[in-house]
Amino acid sequence: MWFRSSAGRSAARLFATIYTKSGMVPTLSWTEDGVRFIDQTKLPLEESYVLATTYEQVAKIIVTMVVRGAPAIGVSAAYGIALGALKTKAESAQEFAPEFEKICARLAGTRPTAVNLFWAIDRMKALFAPLAGSGTPLDEIKHRLLAEAHAMYEEDIAACRTMGAFGGALLPKEGGVLTHCNAGALATCGYGTALGVIRAAVEQGKQIHVYADETRPFLQGARLTAWELMADGIATTVICDNMAASLMRAGKIQAVVVGADRIAANGDTANKIGTYNVAILAKEHGIPFYVAAPWSTIDLATPTGDAIPIEERPQVEVTHHAGKQLTPNGVGICNPAFDVTPAKYVTAIITERGVLRAPYTDSLREMELVAG
Amino acid sequence: MWFRSSAGRSAARLFATIYTKSGMVPTLSWTEDGVRFIDQTKLPLEESYVLATTYEQVAKIIVTMVVRGAPAIGVSAAYGIALGALKTKAESAQEFAPEFEKICARLAGTRPTAVNLFWAIDRMKALFAPLAGSGTPLDEIKHRLLAEAHAMYEEDIAACRTMGAFGGALLPKEGGVLTHCNAGALATCGYGTALGVIRAAVEQGKQIHVYADETRPFLQGARLTAWELMADGIATTVICDNMAASLMRAGKIQAVVVGADRIAANGDTANKIGTYNVAILAKEHGIPFYVAAPWSTIDLATPTGDAIPIEERPQVEVTHHAGKQLTPNGVGICNPAFDVTPAKYVTAIITERGVLRAPYTDSLREMELVAG
Numbered sequence: 001m002w003f004r005s006s007a008g009r010s011a012a013r014l015f016a017t018i019y020t021k022s023g024m025v026p027t028l029s030w031t032e033d034g035v036r037f038i039d040q041t042k043l044p045l046e047e048s049y050v051l052a053t054t055y056e057q058v059a060k061i062i063v064t065m066v067v068r069g070a071p072a073i074g075v076s077a078a079y080g081i082a083l084g085a086l087k088t089k090a091e092s093a094q095e096f097a098p099e100f101e102k103i104c105a106r107l108a109g110t111r112p113t114a115v116n117l118f119w120a121i122d123r124m125k126a127l128f129a130p131l132a133g134s135g136t137p138l139d140e141i142k143h144r145l146l147a148e149a150h151a152m153y154e155e156d157i158a159a160c161r162t163m164g165a166f167g168g169a170l171l172p173k174e175g176g177v178l179t180h181c182n183a184g185a186l187a188t189c190g191y192g193t194a195l196g197v198i199r200a201a202v203e204q205g206k207q208i209h210v211y212a213d214e215t216r217p218f219l220q221g222a223r224l225t226a227w228e229l230m231a232d233g234i235a236t237t238v239i240c241d242n243m244a245a246s247l248m249r250a251g252k253i254q255a256v257v258v259g260a261d262r263i264a265a266n267g268d269t270a271n272k273i274g275t276y277n278v279a280i281l282a283k284e285h286g287i288p289f290y291v292a293a294p295w296s297t298i299d300l301a302t303p304t305g306d307a308i309p310i311e312e313r314p315q316v317e318v319t320h321h322a323g324k325q326l327t328p329n330g331v332g333i334c335n336p337a338f339d340v341t342p343a344k345y346v347t348a349i350i351t352e353r354g355v356l357r358a359p360y361t362d363s364l365r366e367m368e369l370v371a372g
Numbered sequence: 373m374w375f376r377s378s379a380g381r382s383a384a385r386l387f388a389t390i391y392t393k394s395g396m397v398p399t400l401s402w403t404e405d406g407v408r409f410i411d412q413t414k415l416p417l418e419e420s421y422v423l424a425t426t427y428e429q430v431a432k433i434i435v436t437m438v439v440r441g442a443p444a445i446g447v448s449a450a451y452g453i454a455l456g457a458l459k460t461k462a463e464s465a466q467e468f469a470p471e472f473e474k475i476c477a478r479l480a481g482t483r484p485t486a487v488n489l490f491w492a493i494d495r496m497k498a499l500f501a502p503l504a505g506s507g508t509p510l511d512e513i514k515h516r517l518l519a520e521a522h523a524m525y526e527e528d529i530a531a532c533r534t535m536g537a538f539g540g541a542l543l544p545k546e547g548g549v550l551t552h553c554n555a556g557a558l559a560t561c562g563y564g565t566a567l568g569v570i571r572a573a574v575e576q577g578k579q580i581h582v583y584a585d586e587t588r589p590f591l592q593g594a595r596l597t598a599w600e601l602m603a604d605g606i607a608t609t610v611i612c613d614n615m616a617a618s619l620m621r622a623g624k625i626q627a628v629v630v631g632a633d634r635i636a637a638n639g640d641t642a643n644k645i646g647t648y649n650v651a652i653l654a655k656e657h658g659i660p661f662y663v664a665a666p667w668s669t670i671d672l673a674t675p676t677g678d679a680i681p682i683e684e685r686p687q688v689e690v691t692h693h694a695g696k697q698l699t700p701n702g703v704g705i706c707n708p709a710f711d712v713t714p715a716k717y718v719t720a721i722i723t724e725r726g727v728l729r730a731p732y733t734d735s736l737r738e739m740e741l742v743a744g
Contacts, residue, residue, distance in 0.1 A: 044700035180614075211706075214690070216588060216612040219698055222690075226703040237704030240588040240690060241614040242552075242646025246711035249648070274614025276621070277653060284652045318586070318594075318612060324694035326591055328416035331598045332609030334583075339618035 025185035025228055027072055028079070030150065035079045037067045040186060044227035055084035055103050062110040062117075065218065069187020070261045070297055071156050074116030077107040078149035081124045085142045093132035093141055100128055112309040113270055113338045114261040115299040120152060153189045159294040159352035160191035164200030167257065167292050167350035171197065174207040175254030178244060178282075181215045181272035182224035183259025183292065193292040194257040195225065197350060202234055210236045211247060215272060217317040217335065241274050248285040256282045257350075260293035267343030267360025268305025273336055279345035288347040295351050300368060305340035313337045397557035397600055399444055400451070402522065407451045409439045412558060412592075416599035427456035427475050434482040434489075437590065441559020442633045442669055443528050446488030449479040450521035453496045457514045465504035465513055472500055484681040485642055485710045486633040487671040492524060525561045531666040531724035532563035536572030539629065539664050539722035543569065546579040547626030550616060550654075553587045553644035554596035555631025555664065565664040566629040567597065569722060574606055582608045583619060587644060589689040589707065613646050620657040628654045629722075632665040639715030639732025640677025645708055651717035660719040667723050672740060677712035685709045 026049075028037050034053035041064065042048050050066055052058045058080030062073050084103035090096035104121050111117060127148050131141045171177060177198055181187075184195030191199060201208050210229055214222035222238050229236040239247065247253055256278055262270040269275070269291050282289040302308055315333040319326055327333070349356040349364075353371045356363040398421075400409050406425035413436065414420050422438055424430045430452030434445050456475035462468035476493050483489060499520050503513045543549060549570055553559075556567030563571060573580050582601055586594035594610050601608040611619065619625055628650055634642040641647070641663050654661040674680055687705040691698060699705070721728040721736075725743045728735040 045697055213614070214588070214698070216586070216614060222699045227700045230700055230703055235704070237706055238690065238699050239706045240645070241612070242585070242588060242649050243706055243708065243711075245649040245652055246645065246708060247706070249712075273612065273618065277614050277617040277649065280617055280656045281649060281652055284656070318610065321693045321698075322696035324696070325417055326586070326693075327594045327610050328599045328602055331602055332607070334609055334611045334615055334619070336615065336618060339615075340621075 025190065025231070027186050027189060028067055028076055030079060030153075034083060035076065037061055037076070038186070039066050040068060040224060041066055043186075044223050052080070052083065054087060055080040055107065058083060059106050059110050062107070068220070069182065070114035070116040070259065071188040071193065071294055072186070073111065073114055074120035074296060075149065075152050075156055075189055077110075077117050078120045078124055078152050080107050081121065082142075082146040082149045085145045090138065093136060093138050096138055096141075097132055111311055113311045114297075115302075116261075116294075116296045119296045123152070124148060156189040156294065157191055160188050160193060160196040162352040163193060163292050163294065163350050164191065164196040166355050167197030167290060168200030168204050168206070170255070170288070170290060170348065170350070170355065171201040171206055171208060171257070172254045176209045176211055176247070176252045178211045178213065178247070178253045178256045178278065179225060180213040180221065180241075180258050180275050180278050182220040182228075184225055184228045186224045186228055187259060192228075193259040193294065195229065197257050197290070197292045198229075198234065199232065208234065210234055211244075211253060212236055212238050213241045213244060213274065213278070214238055215274060216241055220272070241277070244278055245281045248281055248287060253285070253287055255288050255290065257290045257292055260291050260297050261338055262302065262308050263291070263293060263298045263349065263364075264302045264304050264308060265300045265361060265364060266304050267346055267349065267358065267364065268308070269341045269343070269346060270305060270308045270310070270338045271341065273339050276339040276341045276345075279341040283345050289345055290348050290350055291346050292350040295353055295371070298351070298364060300364065305342060308340055310339070311337040397562065397603070399558050399561060400439055400448055402451060402525075406455060407448065409433055409448070410558070411438050412440060412596060413438055416595050424452070424455065426459060427452040427479065430455060431478050431482050434479070440592070441554065442486035442488040442631065443560040443565065443666055444558070445483065445486055446492035446668060447521065447524050447528055447561055449482075449489050450492045450496055450524050452479050453493065454514070454518040454521045457517045462510065465508060465510050468510055468513075469504055483683055485683045486669075487674075488633075488666075488668045491668045495524070496520060528561040528666065529563055532560050532565060532568040534724040535565060535664050535666065535722050536563065536568040538727050539569030539662060540572030540576050540578070542627070542660070542662060542720065542722070542727070543573040543578055543580060543629070544626045548581045548583055548619070548624045550583045550585065550619070550625045550628045550650065551597060552585040552593065552613075552630050552647050552650050554592040554600075556597055556600045558596045558600055559631060564600075565631040565666065567601065569629050569662070569664045570601075570606065571604065580606065582606055583616075583625060584608055584610050585613045585616060585646065585650070586610055587646060588613055592644070613649070616650055617653045620653055620659060625657075625659055628659060628661045629664055630662070632663050632669050633710055634674065634680050635663070635665060635670045635721065635736075636674045636676050636680060637672045637733060637736060638676050639718055639721065639730065639736065640680070641713045641715070641718060642677060642680045642682070642710045643713065645711050648711040648713045651713040655717050661717055662720050662722055663718050664722040667725055667743070670723070670736060670740075672736065677714060680712055682711070683709040
């Protein structure tokens with residue numbers, strides 16, 4: 001309700017209807033009252049929504065993983081910045097500038113690994129700086145920031161669709177496809193990266209049976225991937241992470257497709273913890289291992305995976321489930337949220353610009369020059 | 373109380389004190405009133421005990437995994453048979469023989485993969501048949517069956533100690549050792565197989581840090597391995613199963629030691645689901661992968677791992693935790709309790725008869741001829 005008295009009102013109203021699409025999982029959407037998120041910590045048993053009316057609330061929603069998935073948190077941060085702008089009490093761009101920096105810093109501090117977050121914030125900064133510098137009225141800047149967030153939202157869905165078309169063609173006509181974590185509609189603004197590839201393959205008429213790693217400790221596979229694939233009527237079996245090798249040996253898996261949180265210049269790929277395990281198992285069984293990610297996940301400024309910061313999450317995610325303690329008091333716990341899969345395990349990287357093959361140092365740089 | 377009026381009473385009394393050892397985890401123990409089991413489904417938060425006073429109760433305790441671990445369920449079945457004999461209303465061996473067969477069949481039907489179960493039952497049968505055939509009084513047969521179960525119990529602990537001595541020498545002077553599931557005191561009558569190797573290494577003065585795979589879905593690592601190693605003051609960190617590869621890549625793991633449920637004549641090893649994953653990861657990182665198991669786990673009648681029956685456990689173990697549902701209704705679920713690690717991934721098999729190396733078809737057969 002806050003922006004009824006702000007200049008952002010009409011823009012907000014306009015997009016509120018456009019961006020609540022039917023037939024897509026409502027991962028996040030702009031509404032008259034702020035940014036609405038499906039609460040991914042509650043799925044699949046409860047479909048509930050959280051409304052962020054301040055940038056600080058968006059930040060907390062990212063930290064607590066109410067929204068997660070590299071592309072989704074990038075766009076969430078962009079909306080968070082737009083919210084911050086729309087709610088400012090500043091009366092000029094000059095007055096707003098330090099607050100803008102503070103908003104950006106707060107959102108950048110939420111999670112360290114997914115580069116899409118920083119990419120989105122940098123894009124908002126790149127829009128803001130020249131506008132503020134050229135004396136553009138603050139009301140217009142607010143409008144432009146919100147429009148930029150909306151553009152990223154739309155681009156994200158379009159990128160997923162394009163990735164799907166490219167990647168769907170790589171999957172077998174019939175067979176089992178293993179995925180890890182949730183790189184689906186819930187990790188993006190819609191359609192998904194890895195699950196977009198699977199959706200596209202199914203739309204292309206392929207007979208795909210998805211094996212979804214449950215993905216401890218947060219269970220994104222068991223909870224989220226299963227939920228959204230079942231909603232689409234795609235055959236899905238949930239397995240514990242440690243069952244993948246025996247399924248591969250039994251000939252049940254013909255391809256692996258995963259998402260990514262950051263891809264270094266040499267193709268090393270940070271993704272949800274356990275992805276590296278799956279990549280090794282795929283290699284050992286001669287199964288192709290595909291990474292699907294929008295170009296915003298590619299970080300040419302990071303030379304190799306060794307330079308990617310890996311977030312350590314709270315121990316309670318491992319030690320407890322639904323309030324019930326699993327481990328003895330005082331035992332040591334590891335909880336890295338991500339791991340790095342060296343480029344040599346990656347059969348191809350599927351992006352909206354095309355499918356890239358090794359050597360990735362060359363193919364990524366060339367694609368950046370051509371399309372960038 | 374039931375055997376106060378039976379011939380087994382004095383033997384039972386005698387062993388009741390002997391077999392409740394101090395300083396050992398009370399996995400199972402013979403008491404005046406029957407077989408007492410620590411309830412492994414309740415650990416680590418609750419240390420409670422279940423008393424089986426009939427063979428049927430022993431069978432249910434095995435099925436529901438109140439007791440688990442290949443060596444432990446073998447000895448449990450032997451005690452179950454002894455219980456059945458002590459409680460029979462038959463008045464002669466001839467009258468008891470069909471009931472004895474029924475008891476053995478019930479216990480053999482509890483779980484299919486661990487060969488120790490069938491080994492123990494066969495050993496009880498091999499004792500019973502000539503005694504019954506030679507007209508031995510039933511009271512003496514009861515006594516002998518109980519004594520045989522006690523002997524297996526003692527032999528199991530002794531085998532673990534000897535395995536420990538052999539295997540402890542293989543571990544590095546200092547470093548991280550990964551184990552999967554629980555092949556500890558709780559999986560045996562005491563000391564453990566894989567954890568016996570670790571305990572022995574620590575007793576040999578080695579500086580070992582244990583990384584315990586939590587081992588979904590039953591969480592034997594997070595719950596049981598962590599509990600018993602902490603009780604012994606051995607440094608332990610619990611990890612999710614999908615974190616092993618990144619720890620290996622980071623140089624934190626110098627060796628892997630696991631137990632086994634059945635080892636085929638060619639060295640293929642059935643063990644808790646996820647063991648095969650770990651074996652591949654170890655190979656990929658050049659880390660030795662050791663299997664520790666008593667000779668009763670070796671099944672020379674099974675030529676390769678392909679012939680080992682793999683138990684499929686109830687889906688609810690994957691879909692729920694502590695009564696809380698994790699997955700959406702109706703999604704497909706896999707829950708194989710075991711997988712098979714092909715012999716080529718096994719660096720050595722540690723038994724109480726010695727350490728065996730590839731080619732296992734030869735080394736296992738030779739060891740059987742020498743020691744058998």
